[in-house]
Amino acid sequence: MTTFTALTTLTGKGPAEALGLAMERLEPEPTGVGVFEIEDGSGLWEVGGYFVETPDEAALAVLSAAFDAKPFVVSELPETDWVAKVKRELAPVAAGRFFVYGSHDADKVPEGAEPLLIEAAMAFGTGHHGTTLGCLLALDKLVGEGVPVGSTLDVGCGTAVLAMAAARIWDHEVVASDIDAVAVEVAEANMRANGLEGRVLCLEATGTDHPRIAARAPFDLVFANILKGPLIALAPDLAEVTAPDGHAILSGLLNEQAEEVAAVYKENGYNLVDHQQIGEWSTLLLRKRPSN
Template identity: 70%
Template sequence: MPTFTAFTTLSDKSRAEALGEALEGVTPEPTGVGVFEIEDGSGTWEVGAYFIEAPDEIALALLAAVHQAAEFVVSELPEVDWVAKVRRELSPVRAGRFYVYGSHDADTVPDDVEPLLIEAAMAFGTGHHGTTKGCLEAFDALLEEGTAFQNVADIGCGTAVLAMAAARVFPETVLASDIDQVAVEVAEANVAANGLVGRVHCVEAAGFDHPDLSGRAPFDLIFANILKGPLIDLAPHMAANSAEGGYLILSGLLVDQADEVIEAYAQSGYNLVRRAEIVEWATLTLIKAT
């Protein structure tokens, strides 16, 4: 079955959201519509739609004009078995003591690692992305220094790979949360596949807005591999839910966004412990001042 995409950009959030809503009413109908801010500091918003029939390019042009957006770029995607493609192209990743792999690579798992199984169909957040690998390496660095944690949370957990890494090395139950229920279900499936049911507890929540999270605070380690904007917004909430002397491992950041995040967290009482970069992505390790 062919798939068509249509993408445009504009510089105003409200107009982008209005265009996204209007796209849902075009004929043929899109199977999905997305509106998000491009994380490059430009203030640009991207609006996209996916179709299983060729979209009406005249209707798209009219919508772009009405909402003062750039002309839609329409493309037809080739038919691809994406799971098979991911299996071919995503090799296992070692990040310190952690080894992230798919079931098709189960025979490659070394004896001296903490294994983390993530299926190819759930590939985002597997460790192949520089931000996830950076977080795992930052966590491993703290472990190498002899740091131990009893109360850990993974905010914006995605596949829950970071929460599972913590559960692999500490006996206490780790809390994992995501704002998206589908992500929570993916996290729960991964937890089960790794034999960690009861060791990682997954909840749907925005930030710390869940009784299971507020009831467990303060945390002595919090992972948050999300985006610059949400990280900055969460800074005071992190401080409210973090123990004195507690650590944060933050990523989802482009290298040139890291200083702004460091400053936001300094204002909330955190000091930078370590900054690492993998290609264009930065990972920050912070500690809350005592």
């Protein structure tokens, strides 16, 4: 089935959310509307809708003018079997000792590798993105250096590929949390697919705000592969649950954002150990300074 998208940008969260609500009242109505902040420091927000019928471009023009947004760009999307497409295009990824793959590539897992199975239909956070790959390589660095880790927390876990990687290495229960209930369901499905039931506790939580996280803190290793804004906002909370001399692996950052985030975490008791860039994305490996 052919679908259509209509996308625009404008300044400010409030106007963007109001435009999103107005789009929901269009005829033909969209099957979905999304409102997202563009994480480049510009202050711009993207508003977009999906349609199964050709959208009314005159009505879209009225909305863009009313909300002082850029003219909508309407595009036609051909019918695509996205799962089949992902299977074709997502080749396995080697990240140090870790090997991320789909079931269609099960015969390609190298001997001695730590396998991480992520199905194509659950492709967000597979290791192909520079942020996830960077986190896996930072983890591989810690393992290679023999850093002792007795507890791990993965905040904003998505598919929980990072939590699973830690569970492959260390014999302790890893905690993985996400604000999105669907992500938690995906994470739990991945645990079953990888034979890691009982090794990773998956929780729906906002940041570190969950009694079961508090009960297990502090953690020797904390992952947070999210975005610049949430990373900065969460800095005091992550510092609170990171053990002295423990490590944090942070990503979801554009290269030009890394210095600012590292500075915020320095103010919250961390020292920068390593800064890795993969394409336009950065990963920070930090160590929590011991308490005085």
